[in-house]
Amino acid sequence: MLRLTCLALLCCVSVSANAQTRVFKCKGEQGQMIFSQQPCGENAEETTVRPPDTSTGPSAADKATWRRIAESNEVRELRREISRYEVRIRDLEEARDMDMQRLRDSGGTGNTPPGQTYEEGLQPQLDALAAGYQRRIDAEQKRIDEIESRISTLTKDQ
Numbered sequence: 001m002l003r004l005t006c007l008a009l010l011c012c013v014s015v016s017a018n019a020q021t022r023v024f025k026c027k028g029e030q031g032q033m034i035f036s037q038q039p040c041g042e043n044a045e046e047t048t049v050r051p052p053d054t055s056t057g058p059s060a061a062d063k064a065t066w067r068r069i070a071e072s073n074e075v076r077e078l079r080r081e082i083s084r085y086e087v088r089i090r091d092l093e094e095a096r097d098m099d100m101q102r103l104r105d106s107g108g109t110g111n112t113p114p115g116q117t118y119e120e121g122l123q124p125q126l127d128a129l130a131a132g133y134q135r136r137i138d139a140e141q142k143r144i145d146e147i148e149s150r151i152s153t154l155t156k157d158q
Contacts, residue, residue, distance in 0.1 A: 021049045071154050078147050078154075085144045089137050096133035100126055 025033060025047055026040035034040055103125060 023047050023049050075151050075154050078151050082144050082147050085140050089140045092133055092137050
């Protein structure tokens, strides 16, 4: 067991010793550069070669790039969400218009007070119907405004 431990320690030491390698740089007979682990002549110049940095963590530039990509993706998704709310608003407006036309065609509830014309009796019903739809449309528009504010905040930082 002791031998195995000593062997493991020797391997660790040799690996760390190889982390910085001594290299000799010389000029060959025809002027070309020669690199060797052994001195290659009288004009040998010793240099130390270090391995490149192998850190696996992202650099600050990488983090900034990923942050911009994430923000861009979020903006794209928020714009899609706005499109969905705009479709809902159009659907509500179409439904409102159809309901109002149906109410006009049917003559309303038939509760026209005495002394009022058909149009005068129908108008409060149309107004109430339109107001109900408008509240729903306003709620959808408020959501759009909130999303646009979020987009503005995200794009201002870029």
